[in-house]
Amino acid sequence: MPTILITGASRGIGLEFANQFTADGWTVIGACRNPGEAEPVSAIGGIEVHELDVDDGASVMALKQALGDRRIDVLLNNAGIIGQRSGFGTLNYDAWAGAMNTNVFGPMRMAEAFADNVMASNRKQMVFISSRMGSIAETNPNAYVYRSSKTALNMAVRCMSIELAGRGLTAVLFHPGHVSTDMGGASAPVTPLRSVAGMKQQILGFTQADNGRFLTFDGDEIPW
Numbered sequence: 001m002p003t004i005l006i007t008g009a010s011r012g013i014g015l016e017f018a019n020q021f022t023a024d025g026w027t028v029i030g031a032c033r034n035p036g037e038a039e040p041v042s043a044i045g046g047i048e049v050h051e052l053d054v055d056d057g058a059s060v061m062a063l064k065q066a067l068g069d070r071r072i073d074v075l076l077n078n079a080g081i082i083g084q085r086s087g088f089g090t091l092n093y094d095a096w097a098g099a100m101n102t103n104v105f106g107p108m109r110m111a112e113a114f115a116d117n118v119m120a121s122n123r124k125q126m127v128f129i130s131s132r133m134g135s136i137a138e139t140n141p142n143a144y145v146y147r148s149s150k151t152a153l154n155m156a157v158r159c160m161s162i163e164l165a166g167r168g169l170t171a172v173l174f175h176p177g178h179v180s181t182d183m184g185g186a187s188a189p190v191t192p193l194r195s196v197a198g199m200k201q202q203i204l205g206f207t208q209a210d211n212g213r214f215l216t217f218d219g220d221e222i223p224w
């Protein structure tokens, strides 16, 4: 069966991905900042849990060392933070730098570290959980920190999708919907189950023709 490596698997959307791909019989590697405290993911039968803080290059390299040359069919970069919700006039530049580190540098550290593992697999897929709040075409003047981090992620992934296309990469960015997680809030309209089921169905069907796309969890194209 194929192998998927999921970042931020401790809760929310990442945990649901771990549940659903395990149920499908995939080999699931769940990466969490604090595996000892991530009971729901550790309780999933058959899952392999590893420690990973995407903010920290040494932590990414330690995971790379632990996994060695294993083939990874899908690298699923899900870990992310809001950083700061308020906007102009009260911008916190430390929070902004932290959000860039987690939401942009983290996924790109993972992509660079595991590109060979992905390229050695059958599927050769990298999936990035972005947000339509990163769409410049759909800008609203709020959440500067989060929006700009996801816009930067979109551009970095677009660059990589073009550069590595010749090696067979399929890299896709998703907006998961407004999902009822700790980040999205309890009253958000889309459940993790529905969001992840929609993205998983697309991941299973992706071909290289999908490389570089920015899609909603239910398959619509998002303007950049």
Ligand SMILES: NC(=O)c1ccc[n+]([C@@H]2O[C@H](COP(=O)([O-])OP(=O)(O)OC[C@H]3O[C@@H](n4cnc5c(N)ncnc54)[C@H](OP(=O)(O)O)[C@@H]3O)[C@@H](O)[C@H]2O)c1
Pocket: 007, 008, 009, 010, 011, 012, 013, 014, 032, 033, 034, 052, 053, 054, 055, 078, 079, 080, 081, 102, 106, 129, 130, 131, 132, 175, 176, 177, 178, 179, 180, 181, 182, 183, 184, 185, 188
């Ligand atoms: N929920 C929404 O409505 C929504 C909408 C659009 C996009 N998204 C995106 O979807 C992704 C998942 O969000 P969510 O709603 O599931 O959020 P969540 O419930 O807050 O979960 C965030 C996950 O990311 C992990 N994480 C944060 N910083 C990390 C780091 N430095 N290293 C490793 N893991 C880290 C957290 O781990 P800990 O448990 O250790 O904190 C947790 O597993 C994010 O990229 C988010 O931007 C969410």
